[in-house]
Ligand code: NAD
Ligand code: UDP
């Protein structure tokens with residue numbers, strides 16, 4: 001039997017973090033979930049609370065943390081535009097001070113650190129699809145910058161701790177991911193469209209809907225996290241983690257209307273500023289180094305997610 005590891009997941013009560021905690025526990029690890037519950041919720045980890053190998057700490061990663069662990073997954077950071085733009089200064093602090101503290105912790109206890117980075121480091125990309133060697137096209141002073149530049153600086157910190165202190169780092173650039181436990185109200189496109197379709201409310205397409213995203217189902221992504229952490233010391237990333245199947249926002253709206261059998265009409269709303277026009281990962285590096293690629297087809301993933309939101313909404317009706 002493999003040795004039990006003690007794994008820290010920051011942002012462990014969030015959408016991705018809760019799935020990761022669940023997976024790590026299922027593999028026989030001890031998990032410490034650190035979260036300040038800014039966007040995360042107790043209900044995401046409710047089923048884990050009875051597990052004696054699971055521990056929750058209400059803590060803000062912008063403050064130091066002294067514990068003993070073998071591995072760190074640093075996910076703490078609001079991910080949806082409405083949440084990260086609500087208190088942009090705190091968003092930058094979370095990414096930058098949070099990374100410094102988690103890297104300092106990793107250095108002291110000689111732990112490996114996985115940094116949840118993002119496709120947003122490419123900004124509004126001129127290279128398509130995006131490869132890891134593309135440096136990006138990011139506005140440093142716009143409304144999305146607190147998130148984009150915070151995440152870019154966190155990557156810089158990872159690589160400087162690696163060069164300067166020989167830390168074992170793994171930087172994963174996550175592309176749009178969806179699935180059960182996305183927050184109903186966090187404004188991301190998949191949850192918004194599904195909830196609107198299920199309620200028969202207008203589906204809000206921002207701009208003309210021609211902007212594209214590539215959506216990855218959560219189970220595929222969590223598999224990629226585990227595989228990235230398991231690479232040998234020489235593999236630092238950055239590595240793109242996402243599903244290359246690209247679609248326009250309008251196509252997504254139409255697909256969701258069809259899958260839900262909804263009568264909702266599609267309406268147009270203004271395009272938020274700095275909204276990237278297209279995004280698709282080149283996942284060659286992940287295929288070659290992790291032996292990973294997404295397995296879940298977009299339609300199957302969307303059906304699962306629709307089922308989840310349908311249950312949540314019918315709970316409200318009771
Ligand atoms: P989420 O908002 O559901 O989860 C983030 C979690 O971090 C929440 O539980 C929140 O309470 C916690 N948190 C925020 N600030 C904190 C702080 N200062 N201290 C401690 N905890 C804090 O978002 P998610 O989709 O699960 O994203 C998780 C990570 O993955 C984030 O770092 C995000 O940037 C990254 N990411 C996600 C996506 C995606 O599509 N879901 C894409 C790219 C990158
Ligand atoms: N840190 C932490 N937990 C630890 C070790 C360090 O939170 O177990 C924090 C510490 O507060 C420090 C930061 O991580 O501000 C960076 O640590 P590092 O050792 O790199 O730098 P220094 O302590 O010299 O500032």
Ligand code: UDP
Nearest residue numbers: 081187188189190192204205206211249275
């Ligand atoms: N979007 C939309 N309607 C919504 C929510 C989002 O058209 O109700 C668009 C948004 O403008 C963007 C895309 O969908 O072009 C993805 O938005 P999301 O906030 O999910 O993620 P991000 O912009 O960070 O990729």
